[in-house]
Amino acid sequence: MDPIIIIGTGLAGYSVAREFRKHDTETPVILITRDDGASYYKPDISEAHAKDKTPADLVQKTAEEMAEMLDATVRTHEQVEAIDREAHQVKLASDTLTYSKLVLAWGADPIVLNLAGDATDRIHKVNNLMDYRVFRDHLAAGSHVAILGAGLIGCEFANDLIQHGYKVSVADPAGWPLAQLVPEAAGDAVKTALAHAGVDWHLGHAATGVHHGGDDRYHVYLDDESHIDADVVLSAVGLKAGTELAEAAGLDVDRGIVVDRTLVTSDPDIYALGDCAEVAGHWRPYVGPLMQCARTLGKTLAAGADAEPGQVKYPTLPIIIKTHVCPVIVYPPVDKHGEWQIERDGTAVEGRFVDGDGQLRGFVLTDEATNKRRDYIKEAPALLD
Amino acid sequence: MKKWQCIVCGFEYDEAEGMPDEGIEPGTKWEDIPDDWTCPDCGAPKDDFEMMEVD
Ligand SMILES: Cc1cc2nc3c(=O)[nH]c(=O)nc-3n(C[C@H](O)[C@H](O)[C@H](O)COP(=O)(O)OP(=O)(O)OC[C@H]3O[C@@H](n4cnc5c(N)ncnc54)[C@H](O)[C@@H]3O)c2cc1C
Numbered sequence: 001m002d003p004i005i006i007i008g009t010g011l012a013g014y015s016v017a018r019e020f021r022k023h024d025t026e027t028p029v030i031l032i033t034r035d036d037g038a039s040y041y042k043p044d045i046s047e048a049h050a051k052d053k054t055p056a057d058l059v060q061k062t063a064e065e066m067a068e069m070l071d072a073t074v075r076t077h078e079q080v081e082a083i084d085r086e087a088h089q090v091k092l093a094s095d096t097l098t099y100s101k102l103v104l105a106w107g108a109d110p111i112v113l114n115l116a117g118d119a120t121d122r123i124h125k126v127n128n129l130m131d132y133r134v135f136r137d138h139l140a141a142g143s144h145v146a147i148l149g150a151g152l153i154g155c156e157f158a159n160d161l162i163q164h165g166y167k168v169s170v171a172d173p174a175g176w177p178l179a180q181l182v183p184e185a186a187g188d189a190v191k192t193a194l195a196h197a198g199v200d201w202h203l204g205h206a207a208t209g210v211h212h213g214g215d216d217r218y219h220v221y222l223d224d225e226s227h228i229d230a231d232v233v234l235s236a237v238g239l240k241a242g243t244e245l246a247e248a249a250g251l252d253v254d255r256g257i258v259v260d261r262t263l264v265t266s267d268p269d270i271y272a273l274g275d276c277a278e279v280a281g282h283w284r285p286y287v288g289p290l291m292q293c294a295r296t297l298g299k300t301l302a303a304g305a306d307a308e309p310g311q312v313k314y315p316t317l318p319i320i321i322k323t324h325v326c327p328v329i330v331y332p333p334v335d336k337h338g339e340w341q342i343e344r345d346g347t348a349v350e351g352r353f354v355d356g357d358g359q360l361r362g363f364v365l366t367d368e369a370t371n372k373r374r375d376y377i378k379e380a381p382a383l384l385d
Numbered sequence: 386m387k388k389w390q391c392i393v394c395g396f397e398y399d400e401a402e403g404m405p406d407e408g409i410e411p412g413t414k415w416e417d418i419p420d421d422w423t424c425p426d427c428g429a430p431k432d433d434f435e436m437m438e439v440d
Pocket residue numbers: 007008009010011012013032033034035042043044045046078079080081105106107108126127128153156242273274275276285286287288290319320321322
């Protein structure tokens with residue numbers, strides 16, 4: 001029997017393999033990854049200083065250990081170049097593999113800003129452990145880091161770096177941090193707390209260029225002609241689901257690879273989950289949703305063609321933003337119709353997003369108000385019931 | 386005996402069942418699980434882990 005092939009060994013790829021093995025210990029499994037196949041808990045990256053961990057410390061298991069644990073083949077440093085659906089084949093640079101079922105778990109790619117300047121090739125991005133290794137190698141004691149983007153990842157890095165002896169400036173065209181996830185009051189609480197810790201904010205300003213500034217320093221120009229003088233530049237302006245190879249293979253894609261609640265794509269033998277997948281219209285590049293998908297899909301793959309496939313559920317899994325100086329827990333509104341009701345006491349913000357009937361549809365809690373999370377989680381509706 | 390669910394990844398822990406595969410005996414209370422333990426599902430360390438009682 002041809003193997004099940006899983007492309008990607010991030011949390012999504014390894015989790016679906018592990019869930020599958022709980023139900024099927026016979027069928028061969030091959031995992032393919034372009035990196036070294038080490039397993040790690042990605043959210044740890046932006047807390048590594050706080051946890052006193054080097055990039056090497058973050059590795060939980062090597063590819064060899066994972067292969068043994070999963071009784072699977074893990075092919076590292078292999079890039080998938082194309083999928084031939086007709087032939088049920090995956091093309092690597094110098095090999096072609098045939099699958100019975102294929103799982104796409106190849107994640108998302110950082111968005112790259114189109115910037116002017118002669119130093120744009122020096123801009124770091126961190127979406128995996130390899131990137132982080134390179135970034136850490138460029139940090140020296142007291143380095144000044146300019147972060148482009150005040151989203152979850154930009155804010156978490158700002159927090160981790162400012163608390164561990166680095167200087168940090170953050171620029172973002174939005175008026176407040178985390179603007180895509182939280183209302184202004186909550187973003188303002190994070191801004192205030194991080195400013196208090198020493199972060200230099202440049203909100204309402206987009207970066208326009210990155211230039212060499214002499215002595216291994218860089219000038220990050222902003223749209224008001226001002227500039228930040230930094231030793232290291234980190235771009236954290238968002239992710240885009242990996243859809244190109246899927247689209248080239250003729251699969252339906254939108255914000256991510258389109259799958260329904262059974263995680264199947266528009267091809268009945270190909271599935272997708274994790275940061276590359278858009279599940280029943282939702283693109284949620286977070287750990288909670290992908291773990292739910294891995295549990296459902298692991299069972300489906302083991303059950304065989306005649307069984308009714310399971311439907312994934314997304315319970316009320318909020319996003320926890322690890323800005324330790326002002327932690328945030330947010331559950332973005334399940335639908336857009338409604339309004340925020342905000343109570344604020346200093347950096348403690350309690351925001352309820354309620355619909356016309358007064359029902360809670362989403363919430364945000366910051367700082368001390370995060371103590372109320374349990375009540376909110378119980379009250380808020382599931383995303384996919 | 387209580388049942389818990391992690392609010393990060395949805396992992397469920399039933400104190401009555403424990404996690405024998407992980408060396409956690411049936412009947413082990415959540416609070417008695419060692420601090421260096423990591424989530425058997427997503428790999429989150431215990432201090433990132435947020436267990437909520439489920440009914
Ligand atoms: C700094 C940081 C902090 C985060 N914090 C949180 C948090 O607190 N809470 C939360 O819920 N989420 C957080 N996230 C998001 C979360 O980590 C991701 O949603 C999750 O790790 C995605 O897993 P994945 O397996 O889908 O993708 P990835 O981990 O990106 O894995 C993709 C895999 O595919 C492989 N691959 C890609 N293309 C190819 C190809 N063509 N051929 C072969 N292999 C390929 C890669 O090598 C890799 O193995 C954070 C993310 C970052 C970057």
